[in-house]
Amino acid sequence: MRRRVLLLVAATTTLVLVAFLAPLALLVRNVAVDRAVQGATVEAQALTSLVATTDRQTLELAVDQVNATSDYEVTVFLDGIQLGFPAERSPLVALAEGGTSESAEVPGGREIVFAVDRPSAPAVIRSFVPDAELSAGVPRAWLLLGGLGVGLLLVSLVVADRLARTFVRSTVDLAAVSHRLGRGELEARADLSAPGELGVVAAALNGLASRIAEALREERETIADLSHRVRTPLTTLRMEAESLPEPDAERIVAGVEAVNRAVTEVIQQARRRAGAEQAVTDAAAVVRARVEFWSVLAEDTDRELTVHIQPGPLPVALGSADLEACVDALLGNVFAHTPHGTAFAVRLAAVPGGVELVVADAGPGLPAGPVLERGVSGSGSSGLGLDIVRRAAERTGGSVRLGPGPGGGLAVVVTFLAAP
Incomplete structure (x- = not known):
C-alpha cells in the first residue's frame, strides 16, 4: 500500500511538473532569443543616423x-563596400537594399538587416546574432528549473511517505490485532485513533x-452448568453399578469413571485460556490403554482383535x-x-514427521455421503x-483418510504430527 501511494504521488507530481515546467522552459528560451535580438536591433538602429549623415571615415570608426x-x-x-565585420552579401541584405528591413534564421544564428535611405544610394546595416547569444543563460535556467522540479518531487514524496506510513501503520496494527x-x-x-475509515x-x-469474549464466557458457564447436571446421574449410576455382582460391576464402574473423566476434561478444556502451551502426549501409551479397555467388549461380542x-x-x-x-x-x-x-x-506406528493410527474392520464398508462432516452420518447416528x-x-x-x-x-x- 505504501509503495502504491508513493508511485501514485510520483506519477501525479511528475505530470504536474511536466505540464508546468515544459512551457516555462520554452518561455525562458523565447525570452533569451527576444533579448538577444532586441539588443542587436538597438545597436544597429543606433548607427542609422550616422550612416545617413556622416562621412565614410567617421562611420567606419563608429x-x-x-x-x-x-x-x-x-x-x-x-x-x-563593407564597413565593420566582414560578411557575405546575403539574400536578406539584397532585400534590404530594396528598402525592406527584415530578420531571419540563418546557419549559426540570426541575421537582422535595416535599410537606410541616403541621398546618393541606399545603405544596409547588418547585425548577426550567434546561436551562443540566442541561448545565453538558457541552459542555466533550465538546470534551475530541473532542480526545482526534482526538489518539488522529492518534497511531495516525503510528504506522501509520511502520510502513507500513518495509513500503513494503522493497517498493520489492525492486521496484528486480528491475528x-x-x-x-x-x-x-x-487503536481507535487510526485515521479516517x-x-x-x-x-x-x-x-x-x-x-x-462474552460469547466464550457464556459458553464456559453453560458447559460448567451442564457438567453439574451430568455428574449427578453419573454418581447414581456408579452407586448402582457397584451393587452388581463381579465382574460386571467392575466393568460398568470403569465405564462410568471414563465418562466422568471425559466430562471433567471438557470442562477444563472450555475454561482453559486460548493460546496456552500445547500439550504433548505419548500416543503409544494412550492407544494401548484404550485398546485394552475396548478389548473386553470385543471379546464379549466375538470380535477378533489384531493389535500392532x-x-x-x-x-x-x-x-x-x-x-x-x-x-x-x-x-x-x-x-x-x-x-x-x-x-x-488397530495399528499405530511412527511415520516421517508424525504418528499414524489405522483402525480397519471387515464390516460393510464406508457408508455413502460426506461422513467426515460434522453432524452427518450414514447410519442414523449423531455424526x-x-x-x-x-x-x-x-x-x-x-x-484423516478413509478407504477400504x-x-x-x-x-x-489418522495422521498426527509429532510434537516439537
Missing part, C-alpha cells in the same frame, strides 16, 4: 567601436472482540483426553456400525464421531 564592445557582428554595406484474536488473545484491542474498522474490530502398536514413546501435539476421545470414537464406530463377530485391527477424529488430527496439523480395509471393510487412517 562601426569598429561598436564591434569592439558588442557581442554581435555589425556590418554596414555602403556604396558597394492475535485469531490466536485466542481476546484481550487484544485495536480505519478508525471505524478498529472500533468494529474491538466490538467484535468483546462480543467473542509400535513401542513408545510416540509424542504427538495433542492432549491425552483429546487423543483418548479420538481413539474411543474410532473403536466405538466399529462396535456401533458393524455386526457382532466382525474382526477389526460426531469422525468429526471428533478429524478435528483432533487437524489440531496437530495432521489429516484389507478385509473389505473400512480403514480409517
Whole structure:
C-alpha cells in the first residue's frame, strides 16, 4: 500500500511538473532569443543616423567601436563596400537594399538587416546574432528549473511517505490485532485513533472482540452448568453399578469413571485460556490403554482383535483426553456400525514427521455421503464421531483418510504430527 501511494504521488507530481515546467522552459528560451535580438536591433538602429549623415571615415570608426564592445557582428554595406565585420552579401541584405528591413534564421544564428535611405544610394546595416547569444543563460535556467522540479518531487514524496506510513501503520496494527484474536488473545484491542475509515474498522474490530469474549464466557458457564447436571446421574449410576455382582460391576464402574473423566476434561478444556502451551502426549501409551479397555467388549461380542502398536514413546501435539476421545470414537464406530463377530485391527506406528493410527474392520464398508462432516452420518447416528477424529488430527496439523480395509471393510487412517 505504501509503495502504491508513493508511485501514485510520483506519477501525479511528475505530470504536474511536466505540464508546468515544459512551457516555462520554452518561455525562458523565447525570452533569451527576444533579448538577444532586441539588443542587436538597438545597436544597429543606433548607427542609422550616422550612416545617413556622416562621412565614410567617421562611420567606419563608429562601426569598429561598436564591434569592439558588442557581442554581435555589425556590418554596414555602403556604396558597394563593407564597413565593420566582414560578411557575405546575403539574400536578406539584397532585400534590404530594396528598402525592406527584415530578420531571419540563418546557419549559426540570426541575421537582422535595416535599410537606410541616403541621398546618393541606399545603405544596409547588418547585425548577426550567434546561436551562443540566442541561448545565453538558457541552459542555466533550465538546470534551475530541473532542480526545482526534482526538489518539488522529492518534497511531495516525503510528504506522501509520511502520510502513507500513518495509513500503513494503522493497517498493520489492525492486521496484528486480528491475528492475535485469531490466536485466542481476546484481550487484544485495536487503536481507535487510526485515521479516517480505519478508525471505524478498529472500533468494529474491538466490538467484535468483546462480543467473542462474552460469547466464550457464556459458553464456559453453560458447559460448567451442564457438567453439574451430568455428574449427578453419573454418581447414581456408579452407586448402582457397584451393587452388581463381579465382574460386571467392575466393568460398568470403569465405564462410568471414563465418562466422568471425559466430562471433567471438557470442562477444563472450555475454561482453559486460548493460546496456552500445547500439550504433548505419548500416543503409544494412550492407544494401548484404550485398546485394552475396548478389548473386553470385543471379546464379549466375538470380535477378533489384531493389535500392532509400535513401542513408545510416540509424542504427538495433542492432549491425552483429546487423543483418548479420538481413539474411543474410532473403536466405538466399529462396535456401533458393524455386526457382532466382525474382526477389526488397530495399528499405530511412527511415520516421517508424525504418528499414524489405522483402525480397519471387515464390516460393510464406508457408508455413502460426506461422513467426515460434522453432524452427518450414514447410519442414523449423531455424526460426531469422525468429526471428533478429524478435528483432533487437524489440531496437530495432521489429516484423516478413509478407504477400504484389507478385509473389505473400512480403514480409517489418522495422521498426527509429532510434537516439537
